Amino acid sequence: MPFLQNAWYMAGWADEIEPGQMIHRKLLDQPIVFFRRTDGQLAALHDRCPHRFVPLHLGTLKGDAIECGYHGLQFDCTGRCVVNPHSSTIPAAARVKPFAVAEKDGIAWIWMGEADEARHDLLPDFSRLHAAPLNAASRGYLWTDCNYKLVADNVMDLSHADFLHADSVGGGAFTSAKTRVEEHGDDVHITWECRHDSAPPAYDRLMPRPGQPVNFHTEVRWRAPGIMHLDIAITPQEDPGSEGLRTDNAHIVTPETESTTHYFFWLTRRFQVDDEEINSRRQAIMYNAFSNQDKPMLSEQQRAMGTDDLFGLGPVLLPGDAGAVRARRKLEQRIRDECAAASRPAAGAPRVARA
Amino acid sequence: MPFLQNAWYMAGWADEIEPGQMIHRKLLDQPIVFFRRTDGQLAALHDRCPHRFVPLHLGTLKGDAIECGYHGLQFDCTGRCVVNPHSSTIPAAARVKPFAVAEKDGIAWIWMGEADEARHDLLPDFSRLHAAPLNAASRGYLWTDCNYKLVADNVMDLSHADFLHADSVGGGAFTSAKTRVEEHGDDVHITWECRHDSAPPAYDRLMPRPGQPVNFHTEVRWRAPGIMHLDIAITPQEDPGSEGLRTDNAHIVTPETESTTHYFFWLTRRFQVDDEEINSRRQAIMYNAFSNQDKPMLSEQQRAMGTDDLFGLGPVLLPGDAGAVRARRKLEQRIRDECAAASRPAAGAPRVARA
Amino acid sequence: MPFLQNAWYMAGWADEIEPGQMIHRKLLDQPIVFFRRTDGQLAALHDRCPHRFVPLHLGTLKGDAIECGYHGLQFDCTGRCVVNPHSSTIPAAARVKPFAVAEKDGIAWIWMGEADEARHDLLPDFSRLHAAPLNAASRGYLWTDCNYKLVADNVMDLSHADFLHADSVGGGAFTSAKTRVEEHGDDVHITWECRHDSAPPAYDRLMPRPGQPVNFHTEVRWRAPGIMHLDIAITPQEDPGSEGLRTDNAHIVTPETESTTHYFFWLTRRFQVDDEEINSRRQAIMYNAFSNQDKPMLSEQQRAMGTDDLFGLGPVLLPGDAGAVRARRKLEQRIRDECAAASRPAAGAPRVARA
Ligand code: FES
Ligand code: FES
Ligand code: FES
Structure with missing residues (x-):
């Protein structure tokens, strides 16, 4: 494609x-x-x-x-x-x-x-992330040997975190969450919401009282071709009105070739924004998750799929695929529209009648 | 294919x-x-x-x-x-x-x-090798970058030993031997038999009296797809009734891809079965022969042949090819039968008459 | 092709x-x-x-x-x-x-x-280079990952020296020179001639009086498939009858594959022919120019062109291309002639009339 x-x-x-x-x-x-x-x-x-x-x-x-x-x-x-x-x-x-x-x-x-x-x-807006204080933000880049849509699927189906990142940002919250997929114009929003017995391991230690039940809310907002906001809010159930832990993140993919991707990520948080140590620890955890867990999985997925199209391979679909599938359909439709427009004669161009 | x-x-x-x-x-x-x-x-x-x-x-x-x-x-x-x-x-x-x-x-x-x-x-029987004492057996594995049939050809045309392994298991015996090729059901048996002026270098030192004429008998028993027994018996001509040096070996190839092969070998012997030093020396000799002599030759052969079929390239055939050619023909026939069966409607399946 | x-x-x-x-x-x-x-x-x-x-x-x-x-x-x-x-x-x-x-x-x-x-x-004649004294000659070989015609183009359009080798054998002389392209039978001769304010950096220090204006004369004589003489003569303008600095060089390319080349070069000079230090310094300068400047450029050029033909890509042509284009046309014509001859029935072969 x-x-x-x-x-x-x-x-x-x-x-x-x-x-x-x-x-x-x-x-x-x-x-x-x-x-x-x-x-x-x-x-x-x-x-x-x-x-x-x-x-x-x-x-x-x-x-x-x-x-x-x-x-x-x-x-x-x-x-x-x-x-x-x-x-x-x-x-x-x-x-x-x-x-x-x-x-x-x-x-x-x-x-x-x-x-x-x-x-x-139509330039995307990442002003909130750009405004984050120095010690509340980190950026990264990973060259990834898979098609850019596989990286987008990865971000849009966060249920994988409970298995691939069980030791850090998973922990069961996504699997037990209620998922909602909505289209907002050209964008696709996916929300995971649940009450969970504790925050995921990487966040739990940062909670006011670790090990306590939380309200868990995560939202991914996708825009073609592969621009994603990812917002997380974790609040203690015993103090639901509090700010809790909030992070605003960007995951942005740009195809290098059909089978390799420039993967940019940007992590910011709204809590303890001046704590340099929290920042660098968070960066290390995420970098480890992306480069040692996601990247090898994506790379093997690409090897297995080769040049085949995902849907052409007849995948079993699970509930967590709903958002990513919606996004793929929208992207594919836009590409088809673009190809059709490119082959249409421009307005006013002479047309040859076929008798 | x-x-x-x-x-x-x-x-x-x-x-x-x-x-x-x-x-x-x-x-x-x-x-x-x-x-x-x-x-x-x-x-x-x-x-x-x-x-x-x-x-x-x-x-x-x-x-x-x-x-x-x-x-x-x-x-x-x-x-x-x-x-x-x-x-x-x-x-x-x-x-x-x-x-x-x-x-x-x-x-x-x-x-x-x-x-x-x-x-x-139909499971192959390697019980004799499996029963060999600890110090009379060694196993090995070589990933080989050629088609599995080239490795099988290599084992089935042992005349190569006199040239490629002249310093170890060759020495002229195969070239001077009378070769016999027989089909036994699905199997192909190849026998080399001769009287030779001494045992091949790797065996001669182990003979009761080195440097003496021997009776030399080698048999390869091939079964599709690439499972081979290789039995060798070398007896002194002056004592033809003696047990001499006997080895029972397995050479088994499994295709990894069309152009790479898992090559397993298993070497056992029936003489001085408790001598650990003989065992490890034999292992070293064979491993050297396979990895430094056969493997580079096979690898270059594959490079030269590319994706072409052996017979399609019109090779000059020599007497030593008889067994390997017979085995290839049998294997190809079985593959053709299998493909034909796969495309035949199953018994009882509805057939559409072509008017 | x-x-x-x-x-x-x-x-x-x-x-x-x-x-x-x-x-x-x-x-x-x-x-x-x-x-x-x-x-x-x-x-x-x-x-x-x-x-x-x-x-x-x-x-x-x-x-x-x-x-x-x-x-x-x-x-x-x-x-x-x-x-x-x-x-x-x-x-x-x-x-x-x-x-x-x-x-x-x-x-x-x-x-x-x-x-x-x-x-x-038809054997080429490099006897003049072969006769050069030991300390007036050096040879080299570079495996180059591009089509052989790109290396030939490189030698035949020496205007590149002013940009790619500005610090050694360029310096503006080629760009300011009058270029002449002539065919001599099967050969193509290209001459650059100019008066320049000084010799190129690599030569200037060897002039009788460095930094003085020179007459600059360079000639490349190409013969199919990729055999080139390259003669340079630099004489002080104040003493135009003097011998000046003269070098006779060979640049010879042989295709390894469609996209890799054996590039041989041979550098001889006619001045200070017994000076070993000049010889080794010249060798070092040229080797650096070829391997660190030309080779990476040619390699990237090949990557960009892939398997496409130069003319098929519709290059912008500059004056400096004239000689190389002429040589390519001659080479292509000879290849076409050869292919046509190969498909023609040999003299005396029976012909089938088409009714
Ligand atoms: S469960 Fe999703 S790839 Fe296996
Ligand atoms: S003699 Fe057998 S490959 Fe050359
Ligand atoms: S100016 Fe010649 S390649 Fe750019």
């Missing part, structure tokens, strides 16, 4: 792209080079010189342009060739595809469709 | 599968998980959860069942789902393919066809 | 093939084994036994023949089987394809077409 083109994808953390430097990353199977203009604005180009096809990131940044490292053509941030050292003219075909990019909430976003059709009004 | 399904394959040494543990191995391109029931009996399942296709061996053994490590479905040793923690019902489709397994003579055998059609009467 | 068959390719340096030893190399996707006959003459055979397809180089050299390491067939340097230890007759099909080889100017050349059609009159 092709990738959704007309959408914002997370390209990386904004501060990964430092002034005067290029970084390159493959997204949706396309090599892309990122840099900052001299005014600090982000820019992104297809990472391929139209002369001999070498990556532009092997060249040199000259002001707002990249000089190709092989024969010195220069391309500005709109992809136009602005210097040809070998001739007084610039070949008309010497153009590189530019991408619309945006920096928001500390994230570098890229619109993979036509740059001039980028919908800046 | 597909693999023969209705046959016993060696899955491993029985003691590789320890109580309370799972081991997983790919056989005939299928991932399989092995474990022991609480009563000690072997069990084997397709190593793939029908929910999200992750390997079951990443889960946990719970009594006679495996709990999937991702979302906790449990499957017993017949492949039936016995626990679904997410619902009060168990989806009818939640089934894993079970395999018939048998433990005999210290070997774990698996029947790759339908479990309930497994022919226990 | 297939490879040109009826041409001499460089197989290696002649002294790589030592008496009594075999070396094997894949050329044009074919495994080849090289050795010397007892009279010292080079010989080359397809590196594959016609019995079971193992590489002959795993065997043993016995006089002028190779004994296969698996079952002992022996093949002489014409590819004829001369010993079959398993029978009194030699199967007629037991033949290995022989290749015509020639040793000239310290290079081992191989004709990849039919051995008896090899055109010894």
Whole structure:
């Protein structure tokens, strides 16, 4: 299945792209080079010189342009060739595809469709996470060798936590919870709610009184292609009106290729926000869970599935799949719509009547 | 060419599968998980959860069942789902393919066809090897990067020993021997017999009087898919009635994939059966021959042949190929029969007349 | 695109093939084994036994023949089987394809077409380089993971030196030069000529008076499939009649596969020919340029192009491409001619009239 083109994808953390430097990353199977203009604005180009096809990131940044490292053509941030050292003219075909990019909430976003059709009004909002104090936030990145939809499924079916992460963020709460799946426009929201005899192990020690029954509430809000908020609230049953433990998290996946994924996660919390030790312990626990538990499982899942489509393999479906299946259907519908639009003649284009 | 399904394959040494543990191995391109029931009996399942296709061996053994490590479905040793923690019902489709397994003579055998059609009467007999005293036996395993039929050819055309293993088990005896190939039902027997001026180097030092002429007799008994007995008898010509040096060996190959093989070998001898040093020296010699002489040759042979069929490449055939060619023909015929049977309507099935 | 068959390719340096030893190399996707006959003459055979397809180089050299390491067939340097230890007759099909080889100017050349059609009159001439004193010459080899035509393009469009090797052999001279491309029969000659304000960095320090303006003259003479002379002459403008710095170099590429190349280079100079230090410094500079600048660029170029043909990708063409494009067109025409000839019935062959 092709990738959704007309959408914002997370390209990386904004501060990964430092002034005067290029970084390159493959997204949706396309090599892309990122840099900052001299005014600090982000820019992104297809990472391929139209002369001999070498990556532009092997060249040199000259002001707002990249000089190709092989024969010195220069391309500005709109992809136009602005210097040809070998001739007084610039070949008309010497153009590189530019991408619309945006920096928001500390994230570098890229619109993979036509740059001039980028919908800046649709940029995701992670301002709450961005506002978290230094010691209440941590970020991470995992290159994951599976299709991006498998990572999204993983986040959208949190019942797996009770088995794969039983020692940390599981503990039975998800399995015993009532799950609700709702569509809000283009988004899918999944809620797990239950009363449980204690908080999951990784949270229990942080409760006012460990080992006591809690009210447990978790919500995932998915948006295509794979942008997810994950909010957790755990409150003591004996003090249901209290703030309890609340965390606001982001799980964002961007396809590298059909079978590999850039997985970004961002963890913030609203309790004891200045406690550096809690922060680093939480980071360590989550990093361990993602890299030593989720990632090997996802990687083996991908190996087993190969290039087959999930539904084509006829999976047994369980109640926990409801949200992820809804999201997949929405994503697939948008991709089909996009493909159909691409093959439709543009308005006003001449049509040939078939007699 | 597909693999023969209705046959016993060696899955491993029985003691590789320890109580309370799972081991997983790919056989005939299928991932399989092995474990022991609480009563000690072997069990084997397709190593793939029908929910999200992750390997079951990443889960946990719970009594006679495996709990999937991702979302906790449990499957017993017949492949039936016995626990679904997410619902009060168990989806009818939640089934894993079970395999018939048998433990005999210290070997774990698996029947790759339908479990309930497994022919226990056809289990190979290695009781003589199993009965060998501790210091008269050694076993080995080599993962080999070639098709299993190339390893079988290697054992069935022992004339190679005179060239590839000239310094150990060759020495000219095979090349000068009279070879006889006979079919015994489904089996192929190959015999090499000659009078030679001395025993092969690895045996000569063990003869009563080294450097003396010997009668040399070797027999390979092949059974599909790749199960071979190899018996050697070397007796001094000056004392032809003596027992001489006799060894009984097994060479058993199980396809991992079309181009990789699990190669098991088991070496026993009937002389000086309590001599630990002879045993370990023999093991070292053979292991060196297999891993440093046969394996690289087989690996290069596979690289050269690629996915081509041996006969499709039009090989020059030599006298030594007779047995291996006979065995290949028998194996191919059985596979063709099996494929034909699979595509025939079952007895009593409705037939549609073609007018 | 297939490879040109009826041409001499460089197989290696002649002294790589030592008496009594075999070396094997894949050329044009074919495994080849090289050795010397007892009279010292080079010989080359397809590196594959016609019995079971193992590489002959795993065997043993016995006089002028190779004994296969698996079952002992022996093949002489014409590819004829001369010993079959398993029978009194030699199967007629037991033949290995022989290749015509020639040793000239310290290079081992191989004709990849039919051995008896090899055109010894077409052997390239590198006698001038071969005659260079010990301390005026150095040789090198780089395995390069790109198509051989990309390496040839690299040498034929030296304008890249001003960007990729700005710190050594570039410096702006090529970009400011007048370029001339000429065909001389089957060869393509490319000349760069200019007056420049100084010699390129790697040469400037060797000039009689560094930092002074120079006349700069460079010529590449290409011959199919990828054999290139590269002559450089740099003379002080203040003394244009002087000898200046002259170097005669060879860049020779032989395809290993469609996407990997054996790249041989040979650097000689005509100035200060006994200065060992200049020689080793020049070798170090060039080796650094080729392996740390050209090779990564070529490797990324290949990755970007994949299996696509250069022209099929619609490259923007720059003035510097003129010579390389001319050479590619000539090479492609020769390959097309060769393919057409191969599919034409031979003279005198019966023709079937199509009514
Ligand atoms: S490849 Fe970029 S300028 Fe030549
Ligand atoms: S993948 Fe096994 S229970 Fe979900
Ligand atoms: S493979 Fe060469 S003689 Fe058998």
